[in-house]
Amino acid sequence: MKLVVQVKLLPSPEQAVALEATLHACNRAADRASAAAFESGLFSRNDLQKLVYAELKADFGLGAQPVVRTLKKVVDAYTALRAAIRAGTLGRPGCVRRVKAESKPITFRLDAAQPFDDRILSWQHDASTVSIWTTAGRMKHVPFRGNADQLKTLREHRKGETDLVHRNGKWFLVATCEVPEAEQYEPVDWLGVDRGIVNLATTSDGHNHCGRRLGRYRRWQARKRAELQAKNTRSARRRAKRRTKREQRHATHANHKISKEIVAVAQRTGRGIALERLDGIRDRVRPSRDQRAALSSWPFHQLGEHIAYKAQRAGVPLIEVDAAYTSQMCPRCGHTARHNRPTRDSFSCRRCGLAGPADVVAGVNVRNRARSAWVFVNTPVPQGI
Structure with a gap:
């Protein structure tokens, strides 16, 4: 690689x-x-x-x-x-x-x-x-x-x-x-990772990589850029461009830290990493006006790329699964409904009563889907078919 x-x-x-x-x-x-x-x-x-x-x-x-x-x-x-x-x-x-x-x-x-x-x-x-x-x-x-x-x-x-x-x-x-790739091992289980805006990454183990600090930093940078744009001078435009690059470097550093920790946990425990397949997510969601800037600058793709290449270098198996309804489906009884997630942070199944943090539940669902997908991929094909 x-x-x-x-x-x-x-x-x-x-x-x-x-x-x-x-x-x-x-x-x-x-x-x-x-x-x-x-x-x-x-x-x-x-x-x-x-x-x-x-x-x-x-x-x-x-x-x-x-x-x-x-x-x-x-x-x-x-x-x-x-x-x-x-x-x-x-x-x-x-x-x-x-x-x-x-x-x-x-x-x-x-x-x-x-x-x-x-x-x-x-x-x-x-x-x-x-x-x-x-x-x-x-x-x-x-x-x-x-x-x-x-x-x-x-x-x-x-x-x-x-x-x-x-x-x-x-x-x-x-x-x-x-750099030569490490030999990929057979995973004993999967570490599900749910990516988001408020919480940048939440694993099925319940470990949360909170993005509130990055969010505050970005809002502060956005205010400073707005002040510079209001001046609309040549010097102000140069300073605004430098601030944008500084913000990008800050987000990249945060993604490197998160991806390095996730890959290290998976490698230490002999598990693979399961991610949601988020291709085209910006076209599928309809954010409100105050959420558009946060969604358009959400570095989820970069985080996924960092996890992928670090996992490849460490020999950690990586699989992507369907992201549909991972935060609305109950991992215990399978009931799927929008009302299972009454707020952004909480999950409560209307059928069996399972409750917990919504992002952790999504990570568990990603892990369960990876288990099923891995079994399907590795099932031997019967002779004569």
Whole structure:
């Protein structure tokens, strides 16, 4: 499985100037190549290389391999754009967003990430330094730092390109690693996980990962963004964008913590993890006006992805089950009714009287459905059918 490892680069002031000049040159070259690709309609790397290779080397001071990496970045950007258009994420034909994307060439920020391969960037793990190509020449002994686990993964499993990233005045290297998957074990049972907005994740064991703190943080950020939007100045828009990115990083950190704990519990107890299949949930529900912002920014998909890749890496079995009526069905008698859930937090079966927290009941129902699905999947097919 592919993972990315990010380490912090610690260049001296002179080295930072050289790195910044290199990023700017590569991205100006990418803009030139993107315009040529758009005008000529050539979007394969070989065709584009024949068209602009000599020009980029002469005009921007790039070596042969940086030109190749820059052209690959341009081609990948157009491939991603065509995929987004086919998937409909840019809207229907004729809508403003799609017309804007299709009517002009892709442009790159001066500080946009630039890919490097092993010919123009080499790692010295013992010394914790890298040697990297720049427009000012090869720059050696640039120190980097990172988490011990990340550095171990980087040393043992790095494979492929490394991106040079300049973000908020800091320098990073983002490397691709090919990590072998652990052998999946046969689960003794399942740990059901119910995902929600108020409670981000609730397990069938009754453990609740409350999202109220994250909710308060998001409401506070929303108020601050509203104040900045009311000013509607250039500086206010930049600050609002930075706040949005900070909020996204905060939510990602919370999802990492929750997913790591869930996978650790399942692995320690020899169980698998059962999740609800929530594809298209935003189209199925009709939230009230004051709930729309919370639902649209609900990071349930990211939490599911974190759980999935951590489980895959640890060898923990993962299964997705139907999410219909998990919070309205009684796990003891099977009675399903909307009135079984009189409030958001409570469950009380109208037939047998079973009562408890609604999210825990939903987690138990997810676990029970995983048991049934796993038995069905592993039932041997009779001979002759």
